[in-house]
Amino acid sequence: MSAFLGHIHYWLYRKIQLLVERENLILEKTTKVVDDLAEELHSISVDTYGEPINPSIPLENIIDHGNIHGWLANQINIASVREAAFIRDLLDTNSGDEAVNVVTAILDAFAVQGQACGVVAQDSLEEHTAPAIYNALQNFYVNGMPCDGGDQVVSESPDEFTWVGDHRLQAGYWRTAGVDPKFMAVAYQTWFEAFVKAIDPAFELVTTEENGTRLYTIKKKIINKYRVFPLLRKYKRTKNEQKKRT
Numbered sequence: 435m436s437a438f439l440g441h442i443h444y445w446l447y448r449k450i451q452l453l454v455e456r457e458n459l460i461l462e463k464t465t466k467v468v469d470d471l472a473e474e475l476h477s478i479s480v481d482t483y484g485e486p487i488n489p490s491i492p493l494e495n496i497i498d499h500g501n502i503h504g505w506l507a508n509q510i511n512i513a514s515v516r517e518a519a520f521i522r523d524l525l526d527t528n529s530g531d532e533a534v535n536v537v538t539a540i541l542d543a544f545a546v547q548g549q550a551c552g553v554v555a556q557d558s559l560e561e562h563t564a565p566a567i568y569n570a571l572q573n574f575y576v577n578g579m580p581c582d583g584g585d586q587v588v589s590e591s592p593d594e595f596t597w598v599g600d601h602r603l604q605a606g607y608w609r610t611a612g613v614d615p616k617f618m619a620v621a622y623q624t625w626f627e628a629f630v631k632a633i634d635p636a637f638e639l640v641t642t643e644e645n646g647t648r649l650y651t652i653k654k655k656i657i658n659k660y661r662v663f664p665l666l667r668k669y670k671r672t673k674n675e676q677k678k679r680t
Contacts, residue, residue: 548625555629604618638653
């Protein structure tokens with residue numbers, strides 16, 4: 435049955451599965467804050483936009499083999515809008531301390547999954563460079579279909595990789611769901627930060643603005659020599675004292 439399926443289709447399907455898993459993680463974490471309300475709101479988004487795919491079902495057993503591209507694009511649309519609508523309802527139906535706790539729970543779900551994906555990505559990271567980390571990141575979050583063109587790259591070097599953070603390939607789903615795009619940008623930023631930190635602690639994600647345009651940069655951390663040198667001297671003193679005692 436999988437004769438017409440290629441690596442790219444399985445690659446996309448795995449990212450859709452991760453999107454569904456994150457939606458379930460948001461449900462799990464917000465249930466601890468607002469109890470049954472989270473389940474009720476999630477049921478509304480499911481009734482409106484469709485059931486999540488079962489992540490355990492192999493792609494060849496679930497895909498429409500007569501419309502492979504269309505099926506994958508549709509699943510990205512359904513999962514992306516459903517997650518965004520669920521988040522919208524969580525934000526809209528809570529206030530005060532509960533609203534703060536709900537926001538914290540949602541962002542925690544993004545951070546937890548970003549970190550987990552970063553740990554998995556360590557095994558396949560071929561180079562410890564900013565572009566390599568950016569490429570690895572693309573394997574774990576839904577960023578449109580391959581034909582959509584991807585992100586707009588601003589600059590790249592081994593130590594820094596910058597792209598436009600306008601989320602143009604997610605913004606359409608957010609508009610359909612009616613969720614606050616600023617909150618979703620923060621959520622994705624949280625995911626990116628956790629991923630980069632986990633895949634290689636020597637790098638970090640920095641968010642800036644330039645002429646009103648949001649920019650994401652994966653950059654190598656600068657080691658503060660004024661902090662490192664005293665630590666080295668302290669380490670050497672300790673080793674010398676240990677030698678004298680022996």
